[in-house]
Ligand SMILES: NCC(=O)CCC(=O)O
C-alpha cells in the first residue's frame with residue numbers, strides 16, 4: 353500500500369565526529385598490502401600424495417576431484433614438480449591392495465611396500481624435497497583401524513610396538529619425517545627411542561597430536577581404500593570434536609615425548625584448537641586441511657557455487673592467521689603455481 357505522506361526529515365549525511373576510520377587503511381591495494389598481517393607462501397605447503405601399485409598410472413579419486421592416485425614413477429615426477437615449484441615437503445600415503453591387508457597390518461612392516469619404494473625413488477631423484485610418511489596401520493589393516501584389535505578393542509601398547517618398527521623401516525627407506533597419525537598413547541616417545549636406537553637421530557617426528565574423530569576424512573578413506581572396510585568408528589582413540597582443553601593435554605604429552613612438530617587435524621573446523629596450541633606451546637605447528645575440506649571447496653567450485661581459487665587461498669590464509677607454520681593440503685601444487693604467478 354503506497355503512502356504519500358512525507359516521512360521524517362533524514363539528512364543526506366551525518367557528521368559522525370569519528371576519530372577512528374578503520375576503512376582508511378583499506379582504501380587502496382597498496383594500503384592493504386602495507387598493513388597485511390599474514391601471508392601465505394610456498395614455504396608453508398606440504399603436498400599429500402597417494403601412491404598406488406603399477407607403472408605409469410594415474411587414477412582419479414572420485415571424491416577428491418583433481419587428485420590422483422599415482423604409481424611410483426608418477427610420484428617421482430610429482431616430487432620433481434614439487435621441487436620445481438619450491439614446495440618444501442610431500443607426504444606419502446599408500447593405496448594398498450586388499451589382498452595385502454590383514455588384521456595386523458603386516459604390509460606396514462614390509463620394507464618394500466609402496467611408501468618405502470616411493471621414498472627411495474624420490475630420495476634418489478630429488479633428495480632436497482622433504483619426505484614425510486605416516487606411522488599408522490590403517491592403510492594396511494583389513495578392518496581399516498589404526499591398531500591391532502583383540503575382543504573388539506584397539507590395543508594401545510601392542511600397536512605402538514608395531515609403529516616403532518614401521519617408523520624405522522620407513523626411515524631406512526629415506527623418510528625425513530615420521531608422522532604418527534594413529535593417536536595411540538605414548539607412541540611419540542617410543543618412536544623417538546626406536547629411531548635413535550637405529551641411528552636415525554636426525555629423522556624428525558611430526559605428531560598428529562590433536563587428531564579428531566571426524567567425518568571430514570571420508571574421501572581420504574576412499575583414496576587409500578580403507579573406507580569400505582572400516583568397521584565401526586575411531587572414537588576410542590581419535591579425539592571427541594567437543595573437546596578443546598584435551599587437545600592441549602595431548603600436545604603437551606607429545607612435546608614431552610620428543611615431537612619436533614605438532615599437527616592439528618582436521619583444519620578449518622578446528623582453527624580455535626590450532627590457535628590455542630600455537631599460543632600455548634610455540635612449537636612448529638601444522639594444520640591438515642583434510643580430504644573432506646578439499647572436497648567441499650573443490651566440489652562447490654566445480655558446480656560453480658563458489659570461486660574455487662579464492663576459497664582455496666582464503667582457507668589457507670586462515671590457517672596462517674590462526675597460527676599455523678604450514679599446512680598439509682591437496683591444493684599444494686595448485687596454490688604454489690598460483691603464488692609463483694603472483695610473485
Ligand atoms: N593420516 C592422514 C589422514 O588421515 C588424512 C585425512 C584426510 O585427508 O582426510
Ligand SMILES: [Mg+2]
Nearest residue numbers: 535536537602
Ligand atoms: Mg596422544
